[in-house]
Amino acid sequence: MPELRRIEPHVAAPVPQFSDEEVQAMQRAFIKLAGLWGLSDEQASVLMGDISVRTFRRWKAGEFGRAGIDTAARLSNIMGIHKALRLLFKEPARGYSWVKRSNTAFGGATALEVMLGGQITDIMRVRRYLDAVRGPW
Numbered sequence: 747m748p749e750l751r752r753i754e755p756h757v758a759a760p761v762p763q764f765s766d767e768e769v770q771a772m773q774r775a776f777i778k779l780a781g782l783w784g785l786s787d788e789q790a791s792v793l794m795g796d797i798s799v800r801t802f803r804r805w806k807a808g809e810f811g812r813a814g815i816d817t818a819a820r821l822s823n824i825m826g827i828h829k830a831l832r833l834l835f836k837e838p839a840r841g842y843s844w845v846k847r848s849n850t851a852f853g854g855a856t857a858l859e860v861m862l863g864g865q866i867t868d869i870m871r872v873r874r875y876l877d878a879v880r881g882p883w
Contacts, residue, residue: 764822769813772821773805779828782842783858792862793869795820816866823869827857830876851875 764772780790791802795816804811813821831841845857852860857872 763815764818766812769818769821770810772818772825773810773813775828776821776824777806779824783845784842785858789858789862792864793820793824795866796864820866820869823866823873826873827869827876830873830880834876834880 776790787799787802791797791799794802797817801811831844832838835841835844848854848856861869861872
């Protein structure tokens with residue numbers, strides 16, 4: 747009779763780590779992108795995982811504090827959304843305005859409304875959609 751062997755539990759892959767310099771570069775890019783998307787400070791704060799509006803305004807003033815893994819992952823996904831929009835739209839202004847246009851893929855909601863759900867998975871949903879639309883570019 748075969749012998750049963752213990753199966754070790756699956757260990758999740760390590761979370762990507764970003765250097766402080768990389769996170770600060772993404773923070774600077776997000777501040778600029780928030781302006782191009784026409785986000786309020788409150789909306790930008792929600793996208794960053796409900797950081798306080800005061801903290802976001804400090805970022806805008808160039809005072810970047812330490813960002814946690816969740817914030818870095820949110821920034822990374824938003825940079826992916828920005829990249830996908832730049833690849834999909836020849837005119838940058840069309841990509842910037844896309845986030846506020848109603849979309850049937852999101853049940854008539856805008857991408858911004860989806861992302862403002864507050865969960866990192868909401869941001870990832872928009873990124874996955876754009877990555878699928880743009881294909882293997």
